[in-house]
Amino acid sequence: xxxxxxxxxxxxxxxxxxxxxxxxxxxxxxxxxxxxxxxxxxxxxxxxxxxxxxxxxxxxxxxxxxxxxxxxxxxxxxxxxxxxx
Numbered sequence: 001x002x003x004x005x006x007x008x009x010x011x012x013x014x015x016x017x018x019x020x021x022x023x024x025x026x027x028x029x030x031x032x033x034x035x036x037x038x039x040x041x042x043x044x045x046x047x048x049x050x051x052x053x054x055x056x057x058x059x060x061x062x063x064x065x066x067x068x069x070x071x072x073x074x075x076x077x078x079x080x081x082x083x084x085x
Contacts, residue, residue, distance in 0.1 A: 028065060033064040039072040040064050048077045 015023070030037070036059040040061045061070055 001071045003030060030069075036064040037069060042069065045073050048074065066078060 040057075044054070044057050044061050044065075046052075047054050058070070065073075
């Protein structure tokens with residue numbers, strides 16, 4: 001009867017050079033747009049709340065906000081919308 005080895009852990013692999021480079025670029029992007037990003041994210045959220053053209057605001061937001069920031073901002077608005085229903 002075969003038994004499973006208990007020493008075969010699925011540890012996360014250390015970040016590759018490419019991943020480290022991408023994370024560094026993301027950090028640099030965030031630091032370059034520290035002032036503009038929160039303002040643009042609020043503008044994007046308000047566009048969603050007011051049923052405005054979100055695509056237009058989104059095109060401006062991607063210049064100063066990362067995909068993660070935009071996703072979180074839209075998720076926050078979506079949660080508010082669902083709670084109010």
